[in-house]
Amino acid sequence: MTATDHALELVQAAARAASDKLAQQIVAFDVSEQLAITDAFVLASASNDRQVKAVVDEVEDRLRDLGAKPVRREGQRDGRWVLIDYGEIVVHVQHEEERRFYALERLWRDCPTISLPEDVTGPPAQGQAVTDRGDLDDRADLDDRPDLDDPEAPAPAPPSA
Structure with missing residues (x-):
């Protein structure tokens, strides 16, 4: 089973709305094979509590313009991670720190990821690393590198082709 056409329409609209409010790292997953309660997740990051609220x-x-009403909303008061459950899709808007954690x-x-237009996903913000899902497992390795803390350490060699 895959996400319904209506769920995909809602995903696209939610992703576009998040992008229009300058959310970062917008991704969508088809979770219909894993979960019986929803078809898709949309994840978006915001740099501060106010932006989380604006994105939400x-x-x-x-989505209201498309006739969709939330079944449930969690986290609105805290403004760090807001979950909006529309039944067919669930939208997670997270502060960057919660997203990383x-x-x-x-x-x-x-x-499977749901394809979103490049102008929605866009390149990462200046100075922000691209994080592909696998990179999240490797981030702890950076903490153990002495050359990151030692200003006199030689620069690391560029990756070989």
Whole structure:
């Protein structure tokens, strides 16, 4: 079973709304094979609590225009991680710190991603690393590299082709 056409329409609208409010790292997963309760997850990051709220408000407005109403909403008061459950899709808007800590991409890495337009996913913000789902497992390795803390250490060699 795959996500329904209506769920995919909602995913696209939610992703576009998040992008319009400058959310980062917008991804969508088809979780219909793994979960009976929903077809898709949309994940988006925001740099501060106010932006989380702005993204959530825009997603709700856009999906309301399509006739979708949230079944449940969690986390609105805290503004760090808001979950909006529309039944067919669930939208997670997370503060960047929560996104890194909870790493939902790792939990759902076996699920197919739903294609989103490049202008929605876009390149990462300047100075922000591209994080593919597998990279989340490797991030702890950087903490053990002495050359990152030692300003006199030689620069690492470039990767070989």
